[in-house]
Amino acid sequence: MTNTQTPLVLDIKGNSLDDGPGIRSVIFFKGCPLSCVWCHNPESKKAGPEIAFDKGRCIDCGACRETCPEQALSKANPFYIDRKRCTLCFACVAACPSGALEQVGKEMPVTDILEQVLPDKPFFDASGGGVTLSGGEPTLFMDFTADLLTAIKREDIHTLVETCGLFDAERFVTMLYPMLDTIYFDIKIIDPTAHKTYCGVPNDRILANFATLFARAPKDGKTLLPRTPLIPGITDTEKNITDIAAFLKKLGVTQSALLAYNPLWHDKTDKIGTPDPYKTDKAMTAFADNSVLEKSRKIFAEAGIET
Ligand code: SF4
Ligand code: SF4
Numbered sequence: 001m002t003n004t005q006t007p008l009v010l011d012i013k014g015n016s017l018d019d020g021p022g023i024r025s026v027i028f029f030k031g032c033p034l035s036c037v038w039c040h041n042p043e044s045k046k047a048g049p050e051i052a053f054d055k056g057r058c059i060d061c062g063a064c065r066e067t068c069p070e071q072a073l074s075k076a077n078p079f080y081i082d083r084k085r086c087t088l089c090f091a092c093v094a095a096c097p098s099g100a101l102e103q104v105g106k107e108m109p110v111t112d113i114l115e116q117v118l119p120d121k122p123f124f125d126a127s128g129g130g131v132t133l134s135g136g137e138p139t140l141f142m143d144f145t146a147d148l149l150t151a152i153k154r155e156d157i158h159t160l161v162e163t164c165g166l167f168d169a170e171r172f173v174t175m176l177y178p179m180l181d182t183i184y185f186d187i188k189i190i191d192p193t194a195h196k197t198y199c200g201v202p203n204d205r206i207l208a209n210f211a212t213l214f215a216r217a218p219k220d221g222k223t224l225l226p227r228t229p230l231i232p233g234i235t236d237t238e239k240n241i242t243d244i245a246a247f248l249k250k251l252g253v254t255q256s257a258l259l260a261y262n263p264l265w266h267d268k269t270d271k272i273g274t275p276d277p278y279k280t281d282k283a284m285t286a287f288a289d290n291s292v293l294e295k296s297r298k299i300f301a302e303a304g305i306e307t
Contacts (some may be wrong), residue, residue: 003244007031007141008105010044012116013153015123020160020182022129025117027148028106029136033166035200036188038231038284040265042102043272049088050104053080056177057100063099064092073114079273104272110148114128114155121157130158130181139167142175149179157263160184165206172209183224184257185210188235190243190244198234214251227257236261241296245303258307 006280010028019026031047032039039045043052058080065073073092093101117131124130131152136266137211138145138161145161168271187210188203188250195203210226217224230236248256263285269276280286297307 005047005141006107006109007136007144008047008049009108009113009140010041010105010136012107012113014117016132017160019132019134020130020184021158022127023120023123024129024132024160025120025124026132026134027113027117027138029132029141029145030137031140032135032137032164032202033140034164035139036205036277038200038229038234038261038265040262041136042265042274046081047136047140048105049092050272051081051083051086051088051093052102052104053273054100054102054271055080059098059100060098065097067095069089070300079270081110081273083273102178110144110151113148114151117152117157118155121155123156124157128158130160130291132160132162134162137164137166139163141170141172142167142292146175146179149176153179158182162186165209166201167209169212173212175212177220177222178238182225183213183217184225184227185213185227187228187244187247188231189240191240194234194240211251214253226253226254227256227259228296229259229296230261230296232288232292236288236292236296238295238299241299245300247304248300248305249303250288254305255305256300256305257294258300260290260293263287 010029010030013026013028016024016026028041028044031046032045043050057304068084068091070087072082073080074082090103093103113300133145149159158181159179161176161180162184164186188199192203213224226248228235266276266279266285269279300307
């Protein structure tokens with residue numbers, strides 16, 4: 001489950017107001033042990049590099065087709081790139097004048113990441129913000145993430161990790177936990193069969209890890225916030241929301257977060273050439289109406305959990 005390789009970074013987003021308190025820089029890692037069918041960042045699922053093609057930016061100059069040594073590019077290919085032929089040399093990316101082709105995932109040493117986020121420290125300090133590690137799954141790369149968190153903490157910056165919860169708890173507590181101020185922990189589905197179906201893995205370890213952390217986080221002065229994305233017909237069913245509320249209530253959780261569905265991930269699947277079985281699904285291609293969120297909030301409130 002743990003990967004000792006240096007992770008690839010998808011992006012570093014500055015000035016974020018959506019990924020924790022205050023103004024934050026968000027570092028998106030590439031690679032995740034789950035494979036949620038609705039993944040908001042489908043390009044973050046695989047740990048290795050990929051190539052993306054943005055049809056809307058292509059001016060059809062042909063430079064990439066002339067450059068490719070593998071003849072992997074053709075308008076006849078469903079997603080332009082024949083990924084069976086492509087060797088990920090990225091010569092076409094360098095040749096493209098419009099930015100339509102993009103290398104997805106780049107190695108960045110800790111020093112380079114720090115260099116990029118440190119100029120925003122005055123904004124972090126003024127707003128109560130900091131750095132958020134997201135993905136993908138930052139805990140998939142325990143060694144690198146520990147080095148990165150150590151470097152960030154040395155600069156006295158608030159740290160937050162967004163995790164799917166599937167990790168080796170002992171290593172997490174030893175290597176990452178001491179340098180974390182806040183942990184956003186996804187609790188998506190309680191039914192084990194449904195979790196395996198929609199997220200690709202069983203959920204027993206995830207639920208156990210949450211319980212382990214919740215038993216100690218408050219007294220260690222850390223914020224541990226469970227979060228549930230409301231995915232139409234998958235996680236937002238009355239049964240699943242009731243089950244999650246019951247699971248959290250039993251542990252003594254009084255604060256949680258419910259995340260409204262955002263369908264924008266569909267735009268990304270064509271770019272990286274992955275199948276999208278929900279592309280024409282009415283509920284999965286629309287923004288959720290507020291009633292879904294309100295209904296779920298009511299169930300949580302009845303269990304004594306604020307959202
Ligand atoms: S990355 Fe290299 S092999 Fe792949 S399509 Fe581009 S030029 Fe061809
Ligand atoms: S080089 Fe870029 S703009 Fe030109 S055809 Fe290729 S993808 Fe399109």
